[in-house]
Amino acid sequence: MLLEGIETLLVLAEAKTMSKTGSLLFISQSAVSKRIHNLEKKIGKKLIEPQGRYVRLTNDGNALIDSIGPLFDELRGQIYEQSLSEHSKSLIKIDCSETLISGYFSGLLASEIQSDRYITLSTNHTPRIIENVKSGKATMGLCAGFLPLHTGLLTFHLFDEHFYILSNTPLATLPDQVITTDLSNSANAYQSVILDKLNIKPAMQLDSYNAAVHLALSGAAPALIPLSIIHTLSIDRAKVHRFSELDELIRPVHICVRQNNYNLSRVKDLVQKFCDYAHDSMTNSDTIDLDAQTKV
Known part of the structure; x- marks a missing residue:
């Protein structure tokens, strides 16, 4: 055929x-x-x-x-x-950014999976998540980074995540180079413009924040790391540096879903739970106190 x-x-x-x-x-x-x-x-x-x-x-x-x-x-x-249908046995697949699961939403997702065994998860980078939701391979997506302007999907902005510089030595000023995530990823491409404006060059571009963290802590070069990774890996706050110049460097977090899928009450309820969870758990906590261990 x-x-x-x-x-x-x-x-x-x-x-x-x-x-x-x-x-x-x-x-x-x-x-x-x-x-x-x-x-x-x-x-x-x-x-x-x-x-x-x-x-x-x-x-x-x-x-x-x-x-x-x-x-x-x-x-x-x-x-x-x-x-898909309102039937309780209709499978709902949530395609997620791995860092968002580990950094913020594991508790909520675990609770939903325990109460509904017809919810399943997968992990991908944001461009692939968008593709999977558009094509029906996923019912809804949990995305990190900027979305394309015209996705054809309903999107719900949950919060903006901040970035920090991770270094194994003290930093009084911004470094001139940092390890970054893959800037060819369309969800991350905006970072290049901001880093260039700050005269910061990517020392290397990796596909893994976990690898970037370990390289930075081993002294290879400072790394640009989102808050979710800092929480997930319980990184020593003495190694984490915040600079006001990076305040505009944020990572938006969204839920995306097809319109017709959203019309189903099970999907709409899930979207609302994500929105409520983000509001209740993350209001005023998208930054960290570098003098103490804090939890989002």
Whole structure:
């Protein structure tokens, strides 16, 4: 089927190999190859080509994804909406930023999972969370960082998280370089502008705040770390430095959900619980007292 071929091409574009694509789609590697071949035959264009151990999309393959990908995701989202219902056994999947679970929401999420065994979690970076909610792979998303301007989703702003400089030695002024998270991630790209304005260069860009913390504490370079990580790892406050120049460097936290999914009372109740929890637990506590251990 044409839709099967498009779905397979979309997964292959991310997975890069036939075998991984097959694993993600729960089909054999030969079935992946057959689907792609049938799609190429249908549209009369070569869509993929080998690149060493991997497979890459041709220009025609990328053009097809750019034009059809968003529409396909919307179609999958609408199909997924039909599977959701007010029935208590309808599965609700929450796709989350890992740092937000560990830093703030583990208690709330644990409580909801214990009371409703048809709630499940996954973790991803914010751009992927947005994609998963739009395509119906997730019912709702808990996102950290700035969202795209036009997501087509309902978004609920929970709070803004502040950043701090972590260093194993005392800092009287802002360092001239810091370890950052991956600034090519669209949710984090805004940090580059602010850091550049402060004449701070990224010493290295990592995909893990946990790795950045350990490198900073080992003396590699200071690191730019959000409050949730400081709480999660119980970092010694003597190593944490706050500078007023960084006050505009915040990480917005949002819930996102498709409109039709939000119309379901179970989903709407969950969104409201996140909003209430953020308001009750985090009002006036999105900064830390560096002279004492504090809890958000």
